[in-house]
Each structure stands twice: as structure tokens, then as C-alpha cells.
Amino acid sequence: MNHSHDRPEESKVVLQPHDWAHGGHTVARTPEGRVVFVRHADVGETVRVRLTESDENAKLWRGDVVEVLEASPDRRDRHPWEPADALRAAALGRRPVGGAEFGHLGLERQREIKTGVLRDLLGGIGKFGPQELDQLAPRVEALPGEDPDGLGWRTRAHFAVDDDGAVGMHPHRSEDLVPVEGFPLMVPVLERLELHRVNLTGVARVDLAAPDGGRTQQPPQLILTPRSDSARGTVTSSAHGAEARDALIARLERDLLPHLDRVGPGTSVVLGPPEGRAGEHTVVAGQGHVVEHVDHHAWRVSAGGFWQIHRLAPGHLLEAVLRAAQPREGQFALDLYSGAGLFTAALAEAVGARGTTTGAVVGVEGSPVTSADAVLTFGDDDHVEVVRGGVEQVLARRWPGTVRSRGRRGSGGRHGRARTRPAAGSAVADGSRRPDVVVLDPPRVGAGKAVVDAIHALGPERVVYVSCDPATLARDLARFRHHGWAVESMRAFDLYPNTHHLESLVTLTR
Numbered sequence: 001m002n003h004s005h006d007r008p009e010e011s012k013v014v015l016q017p018h019d020w021a022h023g024g025h026t027v028a029r030t031p032e033g034r035v036v037f038v039r040h041a042d043v044g045e046t047v048r049v050r051l052t053e054s055d056e057n058a059k060l061w062r063g064d065v066v067e068v069l070e071a072s073p074d075r076r077d078r079h080p081w082e083p084a085d086a087l088r089a090a091a092l093g094r095r096p097v098g099g100a101e102f103g104h105l106g107l108e109r110q111r112e113i114k115t116g117v118l119r120d121l122l123g124g125i126g127k128f129g130p131q132e133l134d135q136l137a138p139r140v141e142a143l144p145g146e147d148p149d150g151l152g153w154r155t156r157a158h159f160a161v162d163d164d165g166a167v168g169m170h171p172h173r174s175e176d177l178v179p180v181e182g183f184p185l186m187v188p189v190l191e192r193l194e195l196h197r198v199n200l201t202g203v204a205r206v207d208l209a210a211p212d213g214g215r216t217q218q219p220p221q222l223i224l225t226p227r228s229d230s231a232r233g234t235v236t237s238s239a240h241g242a243e244a245r246d247a248l249i250a251r252l253e254r255d256l257l258p259h260l261d262r263v264g265p266g267t268s269v270v271l272g273p274p275e276g277r278a279g280e281h282t283v284v285a286g287q288g289h290v291v292e293h294v295d296h297h298a299w300r301v302s303a304g305g306f307w308q309i310h311r312l313a314p315g316h317l318l319e320a321v322l323r324a325a326q327p328r329e330g331q332f333a334l335d336l337y338s339g340a341g342l343f344t345a346a347l348a349e350a351v352g353a354r355g356t357t358t359g360a361v362v363g364v365e366g367s368p369v370t371s372a373d374a375v376l377t378f379g380d381d382d383h384v385e386v387v388r389g390g391v392e393q394v395l396a397r398r399w400p401g402t403v404r405s406r407g408r409r410g411s412g413g414r415h416g417r418a419r420t421r422p423a424a425g426s427a428v429a430d431g432s433r434r435p436d437v438v439v440l441d442p443p444r445v446g447a448g449k450a451v452v453d454a455i456h457a458l459g460p461e462r463v464v465y466v467s468c469d470p471a472t473l474a475r476d477l478a479r480f481r482h483h484g485w486a487v488e489s490m491r492a493f494d495l496y497p498n499t500h501h502l503e504s505l506v507t508l509t510r
């Protein structure tokens with residue numbers, strides 16, 4: 001069992017990190033040979049580290065930098081966000097919050113580190129040889145139009161709320177809650193909401209959404225998740241819970257709405273089900289959904305539905321996916337883990353206009369909220385079909401024999417029978433036609449063996465894999481390569497500046 005140290009002076013060691021690992025930390029060794037994952041450092045530095053997990057029996061220890069004895073040339077003079085600055089947090093006797101764990105380094109260095117981690121994972125888990133890696137030359141690219149400090153990009157963010165109703169964030173792997181006044185990684189329209197000035201007692205979590213990258217007149221949206229415990233007038237699902245929910249709504253109308261009228265007029269406020277429960281959303285003010293746009297496309301995204309986080313990501317990814325997938329008029333494209341239909345829309349336009357008999361797109365999405373959005377977005381477009389369900393289950397149903405293991409994976413596995421609307425031609429609907437192009441964009445757990453095997457069995461010309469986790473991507477690529485697929489090209493994007501996260505886009509052919 002790990003134990004955390006409450007008395008910092010008792011648990012400090014001086015270390016020299018020698019490597020970067022996946023997950024946002026450097027790797028160092030104590031003189032006794034113990035491996036320590038150190039956050040907020042860089043390779044080549046000498047740092048004093050406060051151990052946050054150091055159980056004698058643990059395989060590895062963890063710690064945060066509290067003092068820099070020899071600094072990396074890439075260390076920034078000033079961290080762009082104080083609550084996440086490890087050195088400043090140490091001076092205040094607390095831990096840095098998560099959310100900007102690379103903020104101590106310049107953006108170029110951040111991308112260099114992410115490129116190195118991607119390459120290491122492809123070599124280790126993915127079994128790519130050094131020559132293959134040199135040929136592919138994966139490199140994490142900055143998005144054109146990115147802020148020079150990597151700030152102001154998040155159109156989606158969330159905060160926890162403490163017992164006293166103040167918004168806060170957690171340090172890495174900690175239940176502690178540090179109150180925060182804003183989050184400069186968010187787009188300005190969300191920063192201006194100044195939620196730290198409002199008492200949100202009875203709320204467990206606040207999610208924020210700024211449509212259209214925060215650029216349009218469309219106001220932002222706040223989604224509040226009520227607490228489910230019995231403390232402080234909170235909400236349960238019982239009849240008593242309905243009263244508590246009404247009381248919470250009354251309190252929000254009294255405290256939150258006048259504040260929002262001053263700082264963010266028109267902001268929508270939506271109350272979700274209590275934490276850990278499924279259920280309806282109640283619109284307290286404004287609307288229950290936003291509309292996202294890229295060029296001439298528009299998508300509906302409801303409270304709780306998925307949308308790409310970086311303000312520039314939807315347009316950039318859409319273009320990159322189209323370039324990689326090369327869909328042609330009359331083809332059948334399968335969009336797996338399709339969300340609200342970002343790629344579905346572009347693929348649909350490329351394979352044929354409404355009413356064509358041969359061009360078709362099928363999007364598969366597991367979340368009931370997000371797939372319902374896609375159904376509404378694509379309306380009566382008869383060459384687009386939106387299927388709600390787990391990818392593995394949907395592939396097994398539509399193309400029996402392609403999925404060997406019927407394990408239940410990921411969020412999509414929970415959602416019963418697929419709901420389809422409308423059929424995109426009978427051959428597509430009954431599974432007798434197979435896709436020419438498959439795009440997949442799974443969550444961090446990746447696609448997994450059964451889904452990769454099924455895509456292989458479907459025999460498309462091209463597969464485009466969009467990934468937000470390079471470790472599961474490497475694992476899934478190894479499986480594709482086992483089936484004889486080759487990586488034609490690989491790109492990676494810095495969609496999450498000042499954090500260790502990265503997005504990859506891989507084109508596979510046979």
C-alpha cells in the first residue's frame with residue numbers, strides 16, 4: 001500500500017532524472033537503485049524531490065520536484081499557471097494541481113519529449129525496429145495558430161467542488177482539493193466566468209463547454225453534477241432527492257445566475273444526474289446543447305456529450321483524417337467511435353451527396369447522449385447511418401464472424417442493442433457490403449485485439465487510426481502489423497499543450 005507523506009521535510013531526496021516515461025514523469029534512481037517517477041523535472045536536471053508515494057514494498061516510488069539544483073536550459077522562467085507550479089506549491093507547503101504538468105518547460109521541449117515518448121512506445125510495445133522508426137519519423141507537430149505559451153485552448157474543462165462550494169482541482173493521484181481561481185489553459189470566454197466567485201454548495205463537479213472554440217456569439221454552457229451524499233442539502237434519487245434537487249436549483253437561481261448575468265450573459269446552466277448515477281439533465285437556464293461548426297458543417301453536442309477539447313482540433317483533425325483516409329465518391333466508410341459525428345460529416349460529403357445509392361457512411365458510437373446527437377445532426381441524410389452501441393458488439397452483429405472474442409469493452413459495451421437510423425442502403429444495413437475505408441478514434445483504452453481483428457477481417461483498403469494514447473496505439477498497431485498491415489504514414493499533434501498528452505494519426509494499408 002502506498003502512503004503519502006504529510007510532513008514534507010521527512011521525505012526529500014536529491015535525484016538526477018535520466019529518462020522520460022509515458023504518463024508525464026521523468027525516471028530517476030535513488031543511490032540504492034530504487035526507481036522513482038519524478039514529476040515537474042526534466043532529464044539532465046538535479047532536483048530535490050518530495051516523495052509522494054514511497055512504500056518500502058512498492059515496485060516504484062513517486063515524487064514532485066520541490067527545488068531545482070541544476071536546471072534544464074528548457075525550464076521556463078515562470079510557470080504559466082501558479083497552482084500547477086511545483087516550486088511555488090512547495091513554497092506554500094502543498095502539492096501542485098494536475099492539468100499543466102509540463103508547464104515548467106518551453107513548448108518546443110514539451111513536443112520533443114512527447115515525440116521521444118511516442119517513439120519509445122512504438123519501439124517497445126509496438127515492436128517497430130529502429131530503421132522503421134527512422135523512416136516513419138514520428139514528430140509531434142504544433143497546431144498552426146497555437147498560442148505562443150500554449151494557453152487559451154481548452155473549450156472543455158471541469159472542476160471539482162469542495163464542501164464549502166468552491167471550485168478546485170486535484171494534485172496528481174490525490175483526493176486533496178486545491179481551490180483555484182481560473183485555469184489559463186481554457187479559452188478566454190470560459191476564464192471570464194470566474195466561477196471561484198460563486199458558492200456552489202451541493203455541487204460535486206462543474207463541466208464547462210465553449211462552442212466553436214469560444215469564438216462566436218454562442219454563449220458557453222455550465223453542466224453541474226450534484227453531490228449524491230446526504231450532506232449539505234444534496235441530492236439523491238429518492239422522493240426526498242427530488243426536493244433536494246429543487247432546493248439546489250433554487251439556490252443556483254439565487255447565487256449562480258445573477259453572477260453569470262454579470263460576467264457571461266446568456267450562459268446555459270444544465271443540472272445533470274447526481275454523481276455516479278445515470279439520469280436526465282435539467283436545463284436551469286439557456287439550452288441543453290451547443291452547436292459546433294467547422295466550415296459549412298454543423299454538429300449538435302448535448303450536455304455530457306463528447307467534443308474535441310482543443311479549440312483548433314476539430315478543423316485540424318477533420319482535414320488530416322480526410323487526407324489520410326482518401327475516401328472516394330461511391331465508397332462505403334465506417335467511422336468507429338464516431339462521437340457526435342465530426343469525421344462522419346466529412347466522410348459523408350466525400351463519398352457522395354444525399355440520395356446517392358452507393359456512397360455510404362456508418363458511424364458507431366457507444367454513448368447514448370452523443371449518438372443521439374449524431375442522429376439529430378444527420379437527420380434524414382439517407383447515406384449516413386448512426387449506430388448506437390459498443391464497437392465490438394456492433395461489428396459482431398452486423399458482420400457475424402468478424403469478431404471472435406465477445407468480451408465487453410469500454411463505455412460502449414454497456415449499451416444494449418444498436419439503434420440505427422436510417423439505413424444507408426440495404427447492402428450496408430444487412431452487412432453484405434463491407435467498408436472500403438475504416439476510421440477509428442477510440443478512447444484511451446484503445447480498440448483492443450477483438451476490434452483490430454474484426455477490422456482486419458472486414459478487409460478495407462485503408463484504415464485511419466486516431467489515438468489519444470500512444471501506449472494503446474502501439475499495442476493495437478502491433479496487432480495490425482501481425483495481420484500484415486503496414487503503417488503508410490504517421491502524424492502526431494500537440495492537441496494538449498502544457499500537458500503530457502498527445503494525439504496521433506496513423507494510416508494503415510495492406
Ligand SMILES: C[S@@+](CC[C@H](N)C(=O)[O-])C[C@H]1O[C@@H](n2cnc3c(N)ncnc32)[C@H](O)[C@@H]1O
Binds near residue numbers: 307308337413441468
Ligand atoms: C476520442 S472520442 C472520438 C469521437 C469523434 N471521433 C470525434 O473526434 O469527435 C471517442 C468516442 O468513443 C466513444 N466510445 C468509447 N468507448 C466506446 C465503445 N466501446 N464503443 C463505441 N463507442 C465508444 C466515446 O463515447 C467517444 O464519443
